[in-house]
Amino acid sequence: MSRLVTAAAAAAAVVLAAGALAVDGTLLADASPAITNSVSVTPNSDLKYTFSSFVLTGTVDPNDLGDGFVDVTFDNVDLGSTEVDGDTNTYQFSFPQDDSEGVSVTPSCGANPIRVTPDEDGPPSDFVIGSATINLLCASISVNPAVVGNQQLPATFAVTPQNFPAAGGFTLTVDGSPQAFTTAPGGDLDFTGSPSCGAHQVTLSQTFDEQVISATAPVTVLCPQITLTPSSIPLASQPVTVTVTGTQFHANQPVSVSLGGTVVGTAVTDETGSFSLPVSATGLDCAAHQVTAAEQATAGGPAFLFSASATLQVTGCTLTLAIDPTVLEPGQLTKVTGTGFAPGAPVTLAWQQPGGAPLLGTATVTAGGDGGISAFFLVMPGDLSGARQLVATQGGLKLTADALVDPGPMQPAHGGHLIYRQ
Numbered sequence: 001m002s003r004l005v006t007a008a009a010a011a012a013a014v015v016l017a018a019g020a021l022a023v024d025g026t027l028l029a030d031a032s033p034a035i036t037n038s039v040s041v042t043p044n045s046d047l048k049y050t051f052s053s054f055v056l057t058g059t060v061d062p063n064d065l066g067d068g069f070v071d072v073t074f075d076n077v078d079l080g081s082t083e084v085d086g087d088t089n090t091y092q093f094s095f096p097q098d099d100s101e102g103v104s105v106t107p108s109c110g111a112n113p114i115r116v117t118p119d120e121d122g123p124p125s126d127f128v129i130g131s132a133t134i135n136l137l138c139a140s141i142s143v144n145p146a147v148v149g150n151q152q153l154p155a156t157f158a159v160t161p162q163n164f165p166a167a168g169g170f171t172l173t174v175d176g177s178p179q180a181f182t183t184a185p186g187g188d189l190d191f192t193g194s195p196s197c198g199a200h201q202v203t204l205s206q207t208f209d210e211q212v213i214s215a216t217a218p219v220t221v222l223c224p225q226i227t228l229t230p231s232s233i234p235l236a237s238q239p240v241t242v243t244v245t246g247t248q249f250h251a252n253q254p255v256s257v258s259l260g261g262t263v264v265g266t267a268v269t270d271e272t273g274s275f276s277l278p279v280s281a282t283g284l285d286c287a288a289h290q291v292t293a294a295e296q297a298t299a300g301g302p303a304f305l306f307s308a309s310a311t312l313q314v315t316g317c318t319l320t321l322a323i324d325p326t327v328l329e330p331g332q333l334t335k336v337t338g339t340g341f342a343p344g345a346p347v348t349l350a351w352q353q354p355g356g357a358p359l360l361g362t363a364t365v366t367a368g369g370d371g372g373i374s375a376f377f378l379v380m381p382g383d384l385s386g387a388r389q390l391v392a393t394q395g396g397l398k399l400t401a402d403a404l405v406d407p408g409p410m411q412p413a414h415g416g417h418l419i420y421r422q
Helices: none
Strands: 041-042 055-059 069-074 076-082 090-095 110-118 130-137 140-144 145-149 157-163 168-175 187-193 198-208 209-223 225-229 230-234 240-245 254-257 262-268 275-281 288-295 308-314 320-324 333-339 346-352 358-366 373-378 386-394 396-405 410-412 419-420
Touching: 041 130, 055 110, 055 130, 069 090, 076 090, 140 198, 140 209, 157 198, 157 209, 168 187, 198 419, 225 288, 240 288, 254 275, 262 275, 275 288, 288 358, 320 386, 320 396, 333 386, 333 396, 346 373, 358 373
Parallel strands: 145 209, 230 308
Antiparallel strands: 041 055, 055 090, 069 076, 069 110, 110 130, 140 157, 157 187, 168 198, 198 209, 225 240, 240 275, 254 262, 254 288, 288 308, 320 333, 333 373, 346 358, 346 386, 386 396, 410 419
C-alpha cells in the first residue's frame, strides 16, 4: 500500500450527513495498558450541500498493526494509508482533500461504509481495526397523487421536497415544461395540470451555492379502456361469446362488466391493471349495444373508481315490418310479419295514431331464432277509423307500418239507423 494519504471529491448534488459512528474493535487481554481498537469521525452533525472534510481518528493495539500504518477504504475505494503514532497508538486520516494525486470518490445516497485495516504488503488484510458508516442524504421529492386516471383530469398534484438546502427558490417542471405552483402551509408545492396518458417526470430544482440541486419523481396517468373480441356479431349467430379485455385500470381491483345496462360478469384486475373476461351476448337486436366495465368500491381501495365503455354492434340483419291487409275493418285481424329483431326476445305490438297517440290493443310475440316475427293482431271493434300505425318495439328497436281502418260500405237500416256491413 502507498504511504500517501489520498483525497476524495464529494459529489455536488448530494447532502452530506455524518452521525455518531459505531466502534468495531477488540480488547486485547495481554496489552498493558489495555488498548481497544476504535474509529470515530468528525463532524458528526447533518450537513446539507456543504463541502466538508471528514476526519477519522482512532486507536489501535500495536499487535494488530502490520508495519505501523493503517489503510482506509471509503465505499470499497482505497483512499490510502496513514501512520500510527507509535507513542500514543493513535491515527488520524482526513478526506476529501484538495490533492491532485488523490483518488476520486463519488459518494452515493444512503450508507457509505468506512473500513480501517492494517496496511500490509500484498492483498488487503481481512482483519478490520475499525469500521463506520457515513449516511449521505440526497435531495428528493414525492408527488401525491402519483397515479391518476384521465377521467380525473385536470388534477391538483402536491410535490413534497425533502433534503433541499433552502425552503424556497424552486423551479418546477413536468417533462421539462415549467409549471406554475403555489406553496401550501406545510411546504408542499401544488400545481394543477392535465398530463397525457402514460408516465411523466416531475422535476424540482433549486440553485444553492452556485450549484443546481434537483430531484425527480414519476407521475402516471392511466387511461382505462376496454376492447371487445369480436366487436360485432351477426344477429342470427346469438348467443355469442364476446371477450372483454380491459387495460390501465387500478391494479388488483374488482370490475363489473355490463351489457346494455345488465351485469353479465365480474373480474379482478392484475398487477398491471388489466383483465380479460368472456361474456355471453344473447337476445340483442340490430343496433349498437354499450358494454361497460366499472371498478367496484373496496375497503382501503382507490377513492376514484375508473370505468370504460365500448360498442358491440349487431349486424347481418334487415329491419322490416309489414301488415296484411293494410286496409282493415273494425274487429278484423291483420297478419304481422317482421325481421331484424333480437332472436328469442319479446316484441310488443301496439296501435297508434300517426302522430303517436296510443290506440286500443297490444300484443306480445317472441322473435324466432332468425330474428323474425309472424303473428295476427286485432283491430278492436268500435275503435277509431282512419289512418293508423302498427308499432313493433323490442328494447331500443322500434319499427312502424302504416294501416287504414275503413268502416266499410254503409246502408240504411230499419228505423233510419246506419249499420256497418260485417
